[in-house]
Amino acid sequence: MANNPxxxxxxxxxxxxxxxxxxxxxxxxxxxxxxxxxxxxxxxxRDFRGDTIHPSTLDLLHELGLLEKFLTIPHSQVAALSAIxxxxxFAIANFSHVPTYCKFIALMPxxxxxxxxxxxxxxxxxxTLRMGWEATxxxxxxxxxxxxxxxxxxxxxxxxxxxTIGCDGRHAISRDAGHLPxxxxxxxxxxxxxxxxxxxxxxxxxxxxxxxxxxxxxxxxNDYFQIGYIIAKGxxxxxxxxxxxxxQQSIERIVPFLAGRTAEIDSWDKVKLLTxxxxxxxxxxxxxxxxxxxxxxxxxxxxxxxxxxALQDAVATANILTEALLSNSLTQHHLRQVQDYRExxxxxxxxxxxxxHRILDRVLRDEGPIKPPLALRxxxxxxxFQNLPxxxxxxxxxxxxxxxx
Numbered sequence: 023m024a025n026n027p028x029x030x031x032x033x034x035x036x037x038x039x040x041x042x043x044x045x046x047x048x049x050x051x052x053x054x055x056x057x058x059x060x061x062x063x064x065x066x067x068r069d070f071r072g073d074t075i076h077p078s079t080l081d082l083l084h085e086l087g088l089l090e091k092f093l094t095i096p097h098s099q100v101a102a103l104s105a106i107x108x109x110x111x112f113a114i115a116n117f118s119h120v121p122t123y124c125k126f127i128a129l130m131p132x133x134x135x136x137x138x139x140x141x142x143x144x145x146x147x148x149x150t151l152r153m154g155w156e157a158t159x160x161x162x163x164x165x166x167x168x169x170x171x172x173x174x175x176x177x178x179x180x181x182x183x184x185x186t187i188g189c190d191g192r193h194a195i196s197r198d199a200g201h202l203p204x205x206x207x208x209x210x211x212x213x214x215x216x217x218x219x220x221x222x223x224x225x226x227x228x229x230x231x232x233x234x235x236x237x238x239x240x241x242x243x244n245d246y247f248q249i250g251y252i253i254a255k256g257x258x259x260x261x262x263x264x265x266x267x268x269x270q271q272s273i274e275r276i277v278p279f280l281a282g283r284t285a286e287i288d289s290w291d292k293v294k295l296l297t298x299x300x301x302x303x304x305x306x307x308x309x310x311x312x313x314x315x316x317x318x319x320x321x322x323x324x325x326x327x328x329x330x331x332a333l334q335d336a337v338a339t340a341n342i343l344t345e346a347l348l349s350n351s352l353t354q355h356h357l358r359q360v361q362d363y364r365e366x367x368x369x370x371x372x373x374x375x376x377x378x379h380r381i382l383d384r385v386l387r388d389e390g391p392i393k394p395p396l397a398l399r400x401x402x403x404x405x406x407f408q409n410l411p412x413x414x415x416x417x418x419x420x421x422x423x424x425x426x427x
Contacts, residue, residue, distance in 0.1 A: 028182050032058040032150070033347055035170045035183035037157040038190030039066070041132070042315035042332035044139045044151075045082075046187065049340035051149030053427040055347045058181060059149075060172055062156035066133040066140075073129050073241055073248065074326040077122035077416040079333050084123045085424040092138060097130040098242050102408070103229040103415070108392040112402045114229055115411040122417060129242055132329070155179075160186060160199040160311065167200065167310030185352060187312050187339070189332075192299055194317035200308050207300040207376055210383040212258065213323060214251040215294045216287055218273075218280060220244070231277045235389035237382060238276050249273075250323065251293075254386045258295050266290070298322055300372055300379075306365075307357035314339055314360065319368045322375040324382075325415045331371060337422035338364050344427050367420035374414065 034050055036043045039061025047059040075097075083089040103115040117125045143149045154175050161169035161180060169182040188196025197204070220242065230239040239250035251273070253261065261269060270284035287293065299320040306318045315332035322328075339360050346352040385392065401407050 028180065030058070030179060031169075031182040032056050033184045034058070034187060035060065035181050035185075036187045036189055037170060037196045038188065038194075038315075038317070039063075039136065039140070039151065039153070040189060040191060040315065040332065041136065041139075041329050042336040043187075043189035044136055044143065045333050046189065046314070046336040046339055047149055047151070048139055048143035048146075049337065049424070050344060050347070051143055051146040053340070053344045053348065054148060055344060056148045057150070058183070059151045060155045060157050060170065060181075061151065061153050064154040066136040068133065073132055073243070074329060075128040075130055075135060076327070076330045076418075077117060077120050077124050077127065078418055078421045079330060080124040080128060081122050082333065082337060082422070082424060086142075088138075088142060089123070093128070095130060095134050095138060096244065097128045097134075098244065099126040099128055100226070101126045103411070105229045106231040106233075107394045107398065108233055110394050112394065112398060113408055114402065115415055116408040117412045117416050119409050120412050120416045127416060131243060157190065157195050159195070165309060167308065184310075184350075185312065185343070185347065185357075186310060187314065188317040189313075189315050189336075191316045192301075192320040194313060196311065197303065197313050197317050200311045200313070202306070202308065202311075202313060203304045204301050205304060207302075207372065209298045209300050209322065210255050210379055211252055211386065212255050212298050213296045214253060214258065214261075215296055216249050216251065216292055217243075217246045218249060218283055218286060220247050224279060232385060233276050233392050234272070235386050236272065236276050237385065238273065240277070252382065252386070254383070255298070262290055269293075296323075300375060302365075302368065302372065306361040307354070309354055312339070312357045312360060314364075318361075319372070321372065322379065324375045324378045327371065327415055327418065330418055331368065334367075334418060334420060334422045335360075335364055337424065338420075341422070341425040344425070348427065364420070367418070370419055 033056040036047050036059045039059050043059050047057045050057045083092050101117050104111050104113050156173045157170050158173050159171040160167045167186050172179050188194050230237050237252040241248040273284050274281045300322050302319040306313050314335040342359050346356045
């Protein structure tokens with residue numbers, strides 16, 4: 023790489039400035055690896071992104087010595103999760119016993135989290151973040167990915183790189199350009215995203231309200247709720263056909279304390295459809311290319327754990343690849359090692375999500391008043407039951423730790 027005349031040449035080019043991309047870039051640069059992160063948007067300020075910073079992620083920030091500084095950013099803390107099923111509240115998860123430094127989920131707009139990580143990464147000279155640079159393809163030489171082609175405000179460029187890592191989400195250009203085949207699980211639900219003003223007296227509930235064939239999730243963003251309205255896949259056209267007033271009434275019927283406050287949803291332009299996917303690459307890598315996070319395995323929003331999984335991918339990738347990158351000894355074996363290590367936890371997490379989808383599918387098929395299942399009543403009264411969902415959501419199946427080089 024040292025003899026390459028291209029001034030943009032780097033050791034690692036990361037496509038996508040989401041949680042996985044920024045965290046991986048941060049950890050590699052911190053260890054001394056020259057890294058360039060490409061983010062196609064000009065800033066991180068985009069709505070409808072994961073806002074949950076889980077206890078295991080807070081542990082990573084603690085290990086980096088950044089937790090105290092991070093928690094000065096405005097956020098809310100959720101120490102327990104409950105669900106309102108048919109008008110009755112059920113305690114689902116309690117984080118007081120998770121084996122982590124922080125016993126809560128921090129709710130924070132993802133743009134604040136990314137701004138924080140990027141600013142900390144920028145303190146390391148090997149780190150370069152290119153905002154407004156959109157990857158358009160890969161450079162390929164004799165079947166090996168040797169860099170990235172990108173569209174920039176000043177025109178197209180080529181970025182030679184020893185390794186290219188796709189962190190560009192479920193519509194990844196890295197995955198498509200690398201011709202990596204995808205297995206799709208099939209999902210029976212989609213999500214409508216909208217926002218409604220929040221009042222200080224509103225109750226805290228970060229999990230959801232279930233009734234009348236609907237599930238509504240409320241994310242507290244201090245002055246407003248980000249609302250996830252779960253629907254059966256493909257039914258948004260029928261909901262639109264029924265009209266905005268019917269949609270408003272549906273929200274108020276399921277979440278009674280929002281009565282009289284849905285008038286601000288006066289246009290379908292204020293309702294965004296998110297098509298839910300659960301899929302997984304057969305192979306996460308090819309020579310010179312590795313995909314992680316949603317680019318390798320799209321997760322369902324069930325549990326809000328997608329960001330947690332992506333960050334764990336990033337830490338594991340840094341732990342496995344750093345020494346080889348520093349010694350210029352990276353091989354395809356190292357890239358496969360990332361998948362071999364991470365895929366079992368991803369597969370098992372997706373299995374839990376697919377099981378949850380089956381339950382949601384049954385809920386969405388019955389539009390009458392829901393009667394809380396007996397199994398739910400029994401489970402939520404078993405001592406210690408709340409610790410199991412808390413561990414799954416807050417820690418995950420394979421928590422990671424920062425390796426220092």
